[in-house]
Amino acid sequence: MDFALPVSLILVFTAVALAAGSAIAYLIGASAILTFWAVDKSQFMAVLPQRLFSQLDSFAFLAMPLFILAGDLMNRGGVASALIDLSMSVFGRLKGGLGHVNVVTSVFFAGVSGSATADAAALGNSLVPEMERRGYTRDYASAITGASSIIGPIIPPSSIMIFYGALMETNVTALFAAGILPGLLLAAMLMAMNAYYAHRDDHPGGADMDLPPFLPSLIRAIPALMLPVIILGGTLFGFMTPAEAAGVAVLAAVLIGIGYGKLDLRGILDSLMRTGVMLGGLFILLCAISTFSYIAALLQWPQAIQSVVEGWGLGPLGYLMLINVIFLGAGMAMDVKAAVALFAPIFVPAALAMGIDPIHLAIVICFNITAGLLSPPLGAVLLILSTVVKLDYWRLIRVTMPFLIAELLLLLVLTYVPAITLALPTALGLR
């Protein structure tokens, strides 16, 4: 059967729809539906409702709406501003102090959440408006929020690593340990970049700036500081699962917000409403991705790609580079877990056979697909962030680009210096 005509029609349809300003979620769904028709597999569309249902019926997502809600409540209830005041009184003397605060907050957030999108949604809600209020451009505030959000799934706990470990029979504890140094390195690099931009673009901060006094700020921030203590302590010391910790964070954010006198029933309802809309936007995207990944799996696109690659005869270094390209592309084009599920089983066994360390390989792959969260066409973090901060998606892509490039350079270092990822797992006797 000749697919040339139907495929070109789909491409034209997609281009027209793109230009007309179609929402990405519906566009992915519609293109996938047309592909079912074009390749004569339309009877398989009968799986779609259940497919969509199963995609959403997942325990793994549970922490996400709760963290979005907690973030929104913290923002409305003055938690964010209390924390930011405190951080300002510490970091404020530095140029670009709030940029540093943003990165450091993401490091703390990473210890709580396994997801970059949750980080971006929560901090996009609270820190970006705060940075704007203090004189940063929305572009820069959003860019550093997006760039630092991917620390979330690199520093443990990490849902991507758990998923990868389960799929590829890799020791998850070792993966967790292996993620810590790369995550901290990423944070350090982002802070260095922030310092550079702060001086180049004359960001707020500096000795003569009007800073909140330290002690009153600290006292006011104590309830707010309890939140990360509850969440981090709760999960790291084994009192709660992440979803439970997120639930407790919601409760704590409500109580603290009422305590600060900034949150009433109206505010809580608005928070819930906003969380519902954001969750809805996310869910329709997940629905569309479930449709797309089904037709891709059915047509065995991943396997077809693999057989092409096998013909190239690459060595270990070349193969690692290829893995970078593939998983970066996969992370760009689809859901993170779908990317792992589709491509890891295909490309990982060959890498292991070449003697590449499984833990190192896993971290390289996880780092890769999280970088894909920041890149077009489907950078999930930036998609969510663009709706949260109301910034044009492509503009957000452009302003985040320097950070993304730096992150990719760091990825290259991690790829070719396995010692960075392997040091901690080795020291802990996990490999």
Next chain:
Amino acid sequence: AEIKIAMNSVDDPANSGEATFAHGFADALEGTDFTVEIYPSETLGKEKERLDQVSSGLLEINLAAASTAYSVSPVLKGLTLPFFFDSNEQLDKIMSEDMMMEKASAPLLDLGVRFAGINFIGTPMGIHNAKKPVSTVADLADLRFRALNPEQLNLMEALGSNGTVIAWAEVANAIQTGVADGYFNPPSSAIRGGHTGFLTNYTPADLFPSTRAIMVSDDWYSSLSEEEQGQIDAALEAGLEANRAWLAEWTTEIAERQEELGVTITPLAEGERDKMIEMAAPLWETQVSAEDFQLWTDAKAAAE
């Protein structure tokens, strides 16, 4: 004609009982008009989706979790009766009894699914924990185990231990942080989940066999010619043989693998399994209907 086999595990015949079946099946069809495509790692969907697809003829063969099979055919819940089976071989004999296959097949066939038998995915379930070697039932008293469902919770309590329901995605976190101390699973789950780093104690208690149900689309099978049906039947048989051959090798190697990963294996002390059987037996008749339990008991007696 193309045959799609969908499954949960990765396509790795060395380590996966599902993949050994799939490849054994595919190899047996070489030289026929059939081509076999394997869809591993849930690429065609999770359990319920694959059940839907095989029942509606969109998918030819599905390797389903036992829980998926018994959600349709309750008698198969007997597959998870704790301490009911002495060995995988015994289960094989029980399942080959006509009365068992007939009772198990009927509700599945109503749904458009032919039940083609049981596939093993490893050694039977044992007791993993992060705290201490367990050799007696009394050792379980101060441990808290992750339970998959209410049935497992009941079992843990019946054994004088404690359970807490935790989703699989949260297990690693929960155990490392002490929300739970361990779980009941086959060793392969701990290895695949990467949990052996902290679940350093294992007791092979042979709780119940680790199985999958082989489901064949009835719409598709019925549309085949008699000759083709014969080819498929022979290929299914070959797949099962490949799976049993893999299982024998896997069973002899698994302890060595666990030890390489730093797991201490502690066998149950003399007479302890009998104690556990006694404690768990009251659960049998709550887990399946009285009629189904009678069937399992009869089939077990007939298989002796």
Next chain:
Amino acid sequence: MTSLKNAILRISRVLDWAASAVTLTALVVLVGVVLLQVAARYIFQQPPSWTEEVARYAMIWAGLIGATMAFKRRFDPALMNSVKNGPPWLQTAAELVRSLVVLVYLAPVLLYCFVGPGMNPARGFLLRHTKTMAEALPFHTIWVAIAVPLMIVVIFVHILARHSGDDGAPHRANPD
């Protein structure tokens, strides 16, 4: 014509109001159940086995019905927004294309809620869920699955409203 348009706009508004109520309720249930699970783990030493499942189902309701709210508010991100500054006829054409895209995606999904492969009504998604029990709860999963077609129907009404003059500005609680 105007009265029809007004009727559509009114139905769309009422549906959005109902969707808000449902989503809020589902989110409150989600938070409540997760907190109950934490409390039960520490106060009664034993979380009930059904909390996780209730939490998941509440999330599905909140997210799917929330999707209609996101649609109504034009909250779903697009890759390009350049037509915004074009002439009126171009904007009308673009709105039609956007609606077509949504229809192309969701109409087959809606269809297969009611029928299975080969248009067999006995094997539709919804009917199958009338026979599937929840894992730890005494009800059929149809009560969760029904959210899928509901979402689609409500979105279709909102599409009609868009072509009847709905500008996407909600009557209350604009999410910003």
